[in-house]
């Protein structure tokens with residue numbers, strides 16, 4: 001085979017590959033441009049990540065460090081050289097995300113908050129927290145306005161999954177409710193993000 005012939009063979013063999021790769025690239029672009037993912041599914045994904053982080057932080061960091069006497073978790077963690085409580089970590093992470101300017105927000109809230117700032121801030125949040133208290137099996141969802149823009153909001157029930165939830169909240173000096181029981185809905189995780197890109 002001459003040099004030219006073998007070059008031709010390589011080019012011919014490679015042609016379908018080039019074709020295939022162009023097709024799949026344009027498919028990907030089409031998918032990005034046209035395929036939608038429902039806001040409810042996005043909210044479910046975000047909730048899954050937020051909950052996983054909180055649970056793993058509570059078990060693999062807070063409980064483990066406390067059990068081994070390494071370091072305690074305390075509400076006054078900054079002054080006390082302690083670990084933040086899981087609720088505090090979630091709230092801090094929500095603030096850090098808010099600072100990124102994506103329009104994405106999430107926080108932990110309750111109809112009976114320890115701190116008033118964690119109470120509902122709008123009527124729809126009150127309605128949502130009431131709804132998930134009655135039926136925690138599914139999130140309460142709504143489209144809300146912030147300024148001119150539409151945001152999707154989802155509120156997921158936050159249940160007393162361990163005795164420590166109950167005992168800490170029932171005995172906290174500022175707590176608005178002192179008869180939480182294991183398994184009760186104690187509040188909710190409120191997630192919201194813009195319907196459409198922020199920038």
Ligand code: HEC
Nearest residue numbers: 087108109110113114115118159160164165168186187188
């Ligand atoms: C050691 C004490 C402690 C434990 C244990 C604890 N929390 Fe909290 N929780 C707090 C404090 C303190 C806040 C307020 C944090 C803030 O706003 O800085 C809070 C906030 C919350 C809020 C937001 C409303 C409010 O009360 O301010 C919810 C909902 C909540 N916790 C649910 C839970 C659940 C569910 C568990 C168990 C998985 C749990 N907490 C475990 C202390 C605790």
